[in-house]
Amino acid sequence: MKVQELVDKLGLKVLSGANGLDREIDGCYISDLLSDVMGNAMEGNIWITLQTHKNVMAVASLKEMACIILVKNLVPNDETIEQSNEEDLPILQTSLPTYEIAGKVYNLLNS
């Protein structure tokens, strides 16, 4: 599944990195601890988090993740958006809390 399909099916808002919507998704990882993501996330994962600072992009980029979903309408800071656009790594936004969006992502990836 591509990031674009995830956006369409779950009604996510694309905040940045729109050129990367054709990235291929392979699984999902959820954590707000950066070292946990660094140590355990896999290439192609969706990353669901509430962290909005630039280091999120550094980790997502180094791990070659597919996209980031920010929960509860959280907004990334300018530096984060800038790097997302530079690297074509999309940051998506949902109004839902982590538990609810996680359930939807799980059902979608396993359907």
Next chain:
Amino acid sequence: MHLEYQVFEADFVNAGAASSSIKKTLKQLNVNPQIVKRVVVALYEAEVNAIAHAYGGMIYADIEADKIIVKVVDKGPGIPDIEWAMQEGNSTASPEVRNMGFGAGMGLPNIRKNVDRLDVQSTVGVGTTVEMEVHF
């Protein structure tokens, strides 16, 4: 090939820049992607440690035909108890750093899991040197 990067205290905006640069170089050299992934995890953690815990320092990377050796040399304050610091969950990070999602005490254990050799030397008041080696 020898690469050098300077890191600065609390410079979180640039955290990962050295790791990203070394990753690109390893990819250009056609190093096995699975090996590159391991190097990147260890490198990033060491880079963040120097930014979050030390008064800045230097990262030296030497890429040879069959391995990469990375040395992160910081300017202090040093680690009083390395054995304690190496245990998962132990951290001296400030509340601000923890709020960013760092400081979970997973950094050094993450490094150890991903390298073939790890050597941490520290002198309180002088600094810490983390040397790690990953074989290709």
